[in-house]
Amino acid sequence: MxxxxxxxxxxxxxxxxxxxxxxxxxxxxxxxxxxxxxxxxxxxxxxxxxxxxxxxxxxxxxxxxxxxxxxxxxxxxxxxxxxxxxxxxxxxxxxxxxxxxxxxxxxxxxxxxxxxxxxxxxxxxxxxxxxxxxxxxxxxxxxxxxxxxxxxxxxxxxxxxxxxQDEARLRWSKIAEAIAAQHREACLYHREFDYLLGELGLPIAAFLEPRPGLPPTPSHLADVIETVKTDRIPVVLTAPWSNNKNCAHVARATGASVLELPVMVGGGEGQMTWIDMMDRSIRLIAEAYGVDVEAALAEPVGADKQRASRP
Ligand SMILES: [Zn+2]
Incomplete structure (x- = not known):
């Protein structure tokens, strides 16, 4: 019709x-x-x-x-x-x-x-x-x-x-595989990126907010700092609206960096579409964990698993 x-x-x-x-x-x-x-x-x-x-x-x-x-x-x-x-x-x-x-x-x-x-x-x-x-x-x-x-x-x-989207998912799977292969953990301010971090193979070890919407107390921040140090988490993930003084405090105390990610389309340069936003956020997270994104993209999907299962 x-x-x-x-x-x-x-x-x-x-x-x-x-x-x-x-x-x-x-x-x-x-x-x-x-x-x-x-x-x-x-x-x-x-x-x-x-x-x-x-x-x-x-x-x-x-x-x-x-x-x-x-x-x-x-x-x-x-x-x-x-x-x-x-x-x-x-x-x-x-x-x-x-x-x-x-x-x-x-x-x-x-x-x-x-x-x-x-x-x-x-x-x-x-x-x-x-x-x-x-x-x-x-x-x-x-x-x-x-x-x-x-x-x-x-x-x-x-x-x-x-x-x-299917083409983008292929890129994201390759990067996710490279991140997951490192067996690292994540730390974030508010629980915005929990789905994405799970999809990238990054378990979340610490949240700056003790509960969604509640700012951290000094004793909670001390616990977070301990976890970030012990688990050698390289980056504190946060959003543009969050209380980033606390993120900076954790970063100073641990040597981690702070990475601000958009929580919606248009929240960063050149992110006019949802696919653009996800492309950029995934790449930034990967880079914060020291992943060589170009090398990961050059690999066929499932390359690690195939190599591992070869006799
Ligand atoms: Zn929320």
Whole structure:
């Protein structure tokens, strides 16, 4: 079936530039996309602006990651904007992270969790290698639901994006293999990069935040410093919004470096797409662990395993 042309572009509003990038890749000229969060912001605490309400009141489709990532600001925004097309539970409201297999899901509720900004588990799926495809599929399905006449456009846009993603995944697997082969550990400020570090074969030995959203106490920092020294962790990973004085303190006390990574698309130079962002972050992490990225990329996938299994 040929896609029917639209008189007006479909109006999409996304909480994160990552979702906006996926929507543009899939919807192309058929849609226009506005993004609410700005690169460098803490996604758990975005300040709502009048322009957000204006955008939302005219939206045909609303995209959030969900899983409680934006729960401090999106519910109020949706309620105030009073746009029936994008209310939770309608076709126009998409939680792109929904259904993703979450890590760090709390087993029991305790008092401390009242202040925890990850009440359902780790919501930062936009920073997972596996998260991109999961979110892209839900964005595609959301576009088709609110604009069924554009289905062929959206399916073709998705397939083109997926081919680029598959190529990127090949690069990332090669780098991940080289990182994992070193058997090292990671230290980070907030639990943003847990999915990615797991995918790169880097177990996390220390967090500067004792709980997601809670700044470190001096005694907790002393423990972190001990762990970083003992395990010879070369780098403290952090985000642009985190309390980086504490990261610098740990770095000074241990000889580790500090590496600030973007938590959303556009958070660094030349990172206009989700694939670009992941490419750059993965490369930076690898380099911080002393991996020769070019050599790793030149290897066929599974090279180490093949060599190891040869008689
Ligand atoms: Zn978080």
């Amino acid at each position: 040929e896609a029917q042309p639209r008189d007006e572009k479909l109006r999409v509003v996304a909480t994160l530039p990552d979702l906006a990038d996926l929507a543009r890749a899939i919807g192309g000229e058929r849609i226009e996309v506005e993004t609410l969060a700005r690169p460098g912001q803490n996604l758990h605490a975005v300040r709502v602006k009048p322009s957000h309400l204006v955008a939302l009141s005219k939206a045909d489709l609303f995209l959030q990651v969900g899983l409680s990532l934006e729960h401090a600001w999106v519910p109020g925004l949706i309620q105030t904007a009073r746009n029936r097309e994008v209310l939770p539970g309608t076709d126009g409201f998409v939680s792109a992270g929904e259904g993703f297999t979450m890590i760090e899901v709390p087993v029991t509720l305790d008092r401390g969790q009242a202040v925890d900004v990850h009440p359902l588990g780790n919501p930062h799926v936009n920073l997972s290698m596996n998260g991109g495809l999961h979110m892209a599929e839900r964005v595609r399905d959301g576009l088709i639901r609110v604009d069924p006449e554009g289905e062929t456009v959206y399916r073709a846009g998705f397939e083109t994006w997926k081919r680029r």
